Amino acid sequence: MLRLVVLLIVAVLPFNSGAREGMWLPMLIDDFNIGEMQEMGFKLSAADVYTVNAASMKDAVVRFGNGCTGGVISAEGLIITNNHCANSAIQKLSSIENDYLTAGFWASSREEELPNEGLTVSILRSMKDVTALVLSGVNDSIRESARQRIIASNIDSISNNAVKDLHYQAVVEPFYSGNRYYLFVYEVFKDIRLVGAPPAGIGDFGGESDNWMWPRHTGDFALFRIYADESNRAADFSPTNVPYKPAHHFPVSLEGVEEGDFAMVLGFPAKTSQYVPSYHVSMLADLVYPKMIELRDAKLDIMDRHIVQDQKIRLQYAAKHSAVANSFKRWKGEIRGLKMLGGVDMKQQYEAGFNTWLNSDSMRIVSYGNILSEYSKLYKALSKYRLAHDYMLELIGYTGIETLKFAGSFERLATLVDAEEVDEDAVEMEKLHLREQAEKHFKDFSRAIDMEICISMFEMMEMDLPQEFRPSFLSIIKNQYKGDYSSFVKALFDNTLFDKHNDVSKFIDKFDKRKVKELKADPAFAIYTDMRNIYYKDINTRYIRINSRIDSLNRVYINALMEYDKERHFYPDANSTLRLSYGEVMGYEPSDGIVYSYFTTLDGVIEKEDPDNYDYRVPEKLKELYHAGDFGQYGMGGTVPVCFVSTNHTTGGNSGSPVLNDRGELIGLNFDRAWDGIMSDMIFNPHLSRNISVDMRYVLFIIDKYAGSAYLFDEMTIVGD
Incomplete structure (x- = not known):
C-alpha cells in the first residue's frame, strides 16, 4: 500500500x-x-x-x-x-x-x-553569479572541446582576479549542467x-x-x-x-x-543526480551497484575476521573499514529504495510526458533534438565502460589493494629519474613525499588482510570483467598457476619489496636511473602497471568521451525541462x-x-x-x-x-x-x-x-x-x- x-x-x-x-x-x-x-x-x-x-x-x-x-x-x-x-x-x-x-x-x-x-577548514566569504563572464566567447556553433577550453580559460581568469592580492582562495563551479556558473571565495584555515x-x-x-x-x-x-x-x-x-x-x-x-x-x-x-534520465538510474541499480556491493562485501568480510581478533588491526583499519562499509550499505539502500518506489518507472513516466510536449512543437524539436533517444544510445554504450571503470578503481583506488596502490605511487619518481634532463630538486622532493607516504602506509597496514583481499579481488575480476578489460596477469594465473590464486598472490607478496618498510626505505634512498629497471620488474608494480594501462588505454578514454557527450546532452535536457515544467523551482544538484x-x-x-x-x-x-x-x-x-x-x-x-x-x-x-x-x-x-x-x-x-x-x-x-x-x-x- x-x-x-x-x-x-x-x-x-x-x-x-x-x-x-x-x-x-x-x-x-x-x-x-x-x-x-x-x-x-x-x-x-x-x-x-x-x-x-x-x-x-x-x-x-x-x-x-x-x-x-x-x-x-x-x-x-x-x-x-x-x-x-x-x-x-x-x-x-x-x-x-x-x-x-x-x-x-x-x-x-x-x-x-x-x-x-x-x-x-574553509569558510565561504562570498559567492557571485559569473555566468556571463564564464560563457564569454561561447556559442552554439563551436565544438564541445573548444567550448570547454574557452570556459576553462575564462574560469582561470575569473578565479585569479577574484583573489588577487588577497589571502583567499577562489573557485568557479558549474550549476544546472553548465547552464550557470558561480564564483565562490573561501578563507582556508x-x-x-x-x-x-x-x-x-x-x-x-x-x-x-x-x-x-x-x-x-x-x-x-x-x-x-x-x-x-x-x-x-x-x-x-x-x-x-x-x-x-x-x-x-x-x-x-x-x-x-x-x-x-x-x-x-x-x-x-x-x-546529487536529481535530473538524470531513467537510463542512468537503471544502469546504476541494475548493473553497477550490484557488482560494487559484491566487491565491498568481500573486502568487509576479510577485514571483519581480522579486526575482531586483533586490537592493533582494529585501530589500523578503523577508517578504512568505515570507508568501505559506508558506500556498501548506501548502495544496498539505494537499490532497495529505487526498487520499492519503482524509481525507473517514475522517471519513465515523467519522460513520457516530456517527450509528448517536445514532439508537439516542431520548433522544440529543432531546438532540443530527440533528447531521450540520444540518451538511450549513449547509456547503452556507456554501461560496460562504467562497470569496468568503477571495478578498476575498486581494485587500485582508495579502498583497493593497498600494496598495488602503494607500488603505483612510485611511478612519478621513475619518470623524473628517467628524464633526459633530471631535475634533482624535483627528485628529492618526490623522494621526501614517498618517505612520508611509506610512513603512513605501513603504520596502518596488515599484510595478511591485503593478501586475502588481493586473492578475492583477482578471482572476482576474472568472473566479472569482459575479456577485453582483463589484465594479462590473469592469464598467467590460469596457465602457469592452474587457476590457483592463493599461490599466485603468495608469490607476489613474497617477491615484492612493497610490503616491507625497511626495503622500501632503502629503495627510495638509493633510487636512480639504475633502479628504474628494478622497479618495473617488481611484481606489485608490474601488476599495478598492467591494470593501470588497461584502465587508461581501454576503459577511461572511452568512458570520458561518452560521458562528455552525456554532459553536453544534460545541458540541453535541463534547459528543456525548465521550459517544459515552468511552474517548478529547479534547485541545482549538489556540488x-x-x-x-x-x-x-x-x-x-x-x-x-x-x-x-x-x-x-x-x-x-x-x-x-x-x-x-x-x-x-x-x-x-x-x-x-x-x-x-x-x-x-x-x-x-x-x-x-x-x-x-x-x-x-x-x-x-x-x-x-x-x-x-x-x-x-x-x-x-x-x-x-x-x-x-x-x-x-x-x-x-x-x-x-x-x-x-x-x-x-x-x-x-x-x-x-x-x-x-x-x-x-x-x-x-x-x-x-
Missing part, C-alpha cells in the same frame, strides 16, 4: 518538488524560499542566513577537511563536526598507548589541544586543533551495524578549534597563533525539538558548495505496521548494550550516569534525548552540518540519512527521506557530565532552559 501511495503522489509530482525538497543556494533564498520558510515558522530573514557585507549564518558554517561540514559554536573559534568526519584525524593522533579512537580525548586547556597536520572527542562507545555507538539506520543512538560529534594569526587571518600552524574570532557563531539551544518544529540544515553536500535545506522534525512509517518516533533517548543506548559486540559497547561512566539519573539540565522525562530525524534534504558532505531551529539556534548536528529514503540523491520522497541528527542536549550532556569539560560552555552562547 505504501508503494502505491507513493507512486500515485509521484504521478502528480514527478520529482516531489515541494518546499521541503531541495538543496538551495543561500544567496538565492530571498527569491525562491524565504516566504515558504517563514510560513513554516522561520522567524528570521534571508539576510540573516546570507549576506556579504554583514555577519550572517554563512560565516558560522565551515567545510571541514575535504568532505564534511562543521559549525562555529563560540567566539573563540570552537567548531563542532561529526566524530566520523574526525575519524581519520583522530586515528593519526592515536597510538596503542594513546588510543583516542577508542577512549576519546578531551583537552583540559588550550595548551593541550592537538594540532592536525594537513587538516583544513590550516591550523586546526582537536579539542574533544567522545570514546567510540558514544561517538561511534552502533558502528556499521547501525550505519544508515533509524532508530539511532550515536553521539556523533567532535570538537576542534580554528587558530589564526594575530590579524585573525588564516595561517599555517604556529605556536604563536591565536583562536580565530568568527564574524558569527551559532547559539546552542537547550530547548530541544518537538515533532513539527521547523528545522534547517546548512552545509556542503557533495553530489560541494554551501546549500540550505529546510523541513520539519518528523518521524515516519517505513512499512505497514512500523511507526518510527522522531527521537531516541539514552534508554535506547542502554537497551542496545552488548559487551560481546564492539558496535554496542557502552562506557562504564555513561552507564553510571544513566543509572544515577544524573542528567542535569539536559534531561527530558527521566532520560536524555540522543538523536532525532527531520525531513531535510541532505547527502554525503552534509555530515557535520549544523541543524538549526526557527531562530537560527543549533539544535542538532546532522550525521546520516535513514536507509529507507536513501535514494534521495536521485529521487526525494517526503514520506521516507529523513536525515538523522544528534541532539545538542546529548552533546552538552556528554561534554559536561561525561567529559567534565563544561569549561567550554564559558565561551559558547547557550540559550533556553
